[in-house]
Amino acid sequence: MPMSTPMPGQSGPSGSSALSGAAAVSTVGLRKSYGDKTVLDGIDLHIPAGSVFALLGPNGAGKTTAVKILSTLIRADGGQAQVAGHDVAASPDGVRAAIGVTGQFSAVDGLITGEENMLLMADLHHLPKQEGRRVAAELLERFDLTDAAKKPASTYSGGMKRRLDIAMTLVGSPRIIFLDEPTTGLDPRSRHNMWGIIRELVNDGVTVFLTTQYLDEADELADRIAVLNDGRIAAEGTADELKRLIPGGHIRLRFTDPAAYQTAAATLRDVTRDDDALALQIPSDGSQRELRSILDWLDSAGIEADELTVHTPDLDDVFFALTGGTDHTKETVR
Template structure:
C-alpha cells in the first residue's frame, strides 16, 4: 500500500458455504477521491463495504484501509473510518443536537469538544434551526444530512457511503452531492456504492463495476464510456455541397440528408476529435455545427453486466 492509497484490496473473497459472494476482487482507492462501486442488487456491493469497514470477515484476500490491515488491526481501521448505510442510524427519540452529542460521547470527545464539534456540524449541514426538534419530525433529506453529520463527529479520513441518497427527492440528492464534494475537497476519501448511475457519473473520480462477485470493469467515467461502441460526432452542414464533400472524405460516416448532417463514429477522445477537425480543415470543408455524443453510464453498466432484464438499477 502506497502513501497515496486510502484503500488497497487484493484478492478479496467472501463465500457462505458453496455460495460465492465476492470472487477475488482487487480495488485501489486514492486518498482524497470519490471511488464508486456499481452493481445490481446482489452483486456484492454491500458485502464489500461491510468487509472493508470491519463489520464482517473476509474469506480470503488482503485488505488495508487508511494504512491498517482490516484483519489484524480492526480497531485502528474503525478509528479512521465512518460508515453511512442505506438506512439512517438517527435516533428518532432524540433531537438533532442530542444525536450528535451522543456520537461525540461514543467517540470519547470531552464535553467541551463534543459541544464544539456538534455546533460546527449543525452549521455545516444547515441543521441549526432544526437542532432542537425531534429527529422524527425531520424530512428525508434532513435525516440523511444528520446521519452523515453523525458519521463525521470523529473526523474520519475514509467514509463509506452505502447508497446514501436512496429515496431522496432530486433537491435533497443534489444537496448530498454538494456535501460529498466539500468533504473530498477537505481531503476525505469517499467510497460510494449507489444504484443511481447519474450519481456515480456526477461524483466519482473512478468507478468499478461489480457483477456476480467480480470486478468486470474499472476506470474513470469517461474511460469506461469510451470502451462502449456507439460514440459518434455529429456534423451539420449549411448546404448539400459541404455534406457531399464530407461524405466522400469520411468513408465510415452515415448521413441524414434531410438534416444536412453526418454521423461519424468516434470514441469521443480529444485526439480523435482533433484528427477529424484536421481532416475537414485540410479539405476546406465548412461545418456549420459539431456535437460529440458518447455512451452514458447506463450503456456501460448494461454492456458489462449482461441481460438488462435481470438488473434493478435506477438511472434517473
C-alpha cells in the same frame, strides 16, 4: 450505521499519516461467500486519498458486502485489504479509528433530538464534554440542522435524517468515509444537497467510497468508477473511459453548404448520411485523439462543418452492457 470509533484514549484518526503517498483503500483478491453463494470473487481496488470512488452494481452484486469488509463489520474469506494504511484483518482498531460509515438505512435515533444524537456520538468518541458540544454545534450548523437541533429526529424529513446521519459520522473527523447508497429514497432536491455535502468533504481532503444505484450520481461525483457484477469487477475507470467501452458513440457533422456536405460524404469512410439534414454520422469512441484527427482532416480538405457534436454512450448504457450478461472478464481502463 455511522461508525468512526476510536479506542479509549484516542482522539482522532490514527491512519492519516499512513495515507501519505499510499492508497486510502486497497484490496487484492478480496473474496467472500455465504454458503455456496460467492458474493465477492477476487476484488482488486486501489483508491487514492482525497478522491471519490463509486462502486456500481445491481442488487445483490456485493457492494454492501465490500463496504462491510472494508469497515471491519465482517471478515473476508480470502485476499487482502488495507484501509488508511492498516490491514483490515490484522489491525481493525486502526481502521476504525480512521473511518466513518453511513449505511443504507439511517442510524439516527428518532426518540431523541438531533443534538442529542450528535452528543451521543461525541460520547462514543470519548470527547470531553465541552469539546463534544462544540463539535456537535459546528456540524449541526454545517449541515443546516441548527433550527431543528432541539426537535425529535423522528420529525425530520428523509433528507434531514440523511444529513444528520452523515454529521454523526463526521464527529470523529474520519479521513475515509464509506457512504453506502446515501441518497436512496431521497427527493431530487435532497439528492443534490447531498452531492454538495460530498463535494465539500472531498475538498477538505476526505476520501469517499460511494456505493450507489444512481448512475447520474456516480457520473456527477466520482473520480473513478468500478462496476461490480456477479462478485467481480466487470470494468473500472473514469466515467468517460467507461463510456468509451460501449459501442454506439459517434461524431455528428452538420453542414449548411450542400457542396461541402457532398464532398465530406464522398471522402470520409464509414459515415452514415442524412441527406435531408445535410448531416454525417461518424462512428467514434469520443476520444480527443479521434476528434482532433477529424478536425485536422476537415481543415486540410478546406471543408468547414457548421456544427460538430460528440455523442457518447451514457453510464446507463455502460451499466446495462456490463451487468446484463454473464461475462466475467475483468477489463480495467487505464
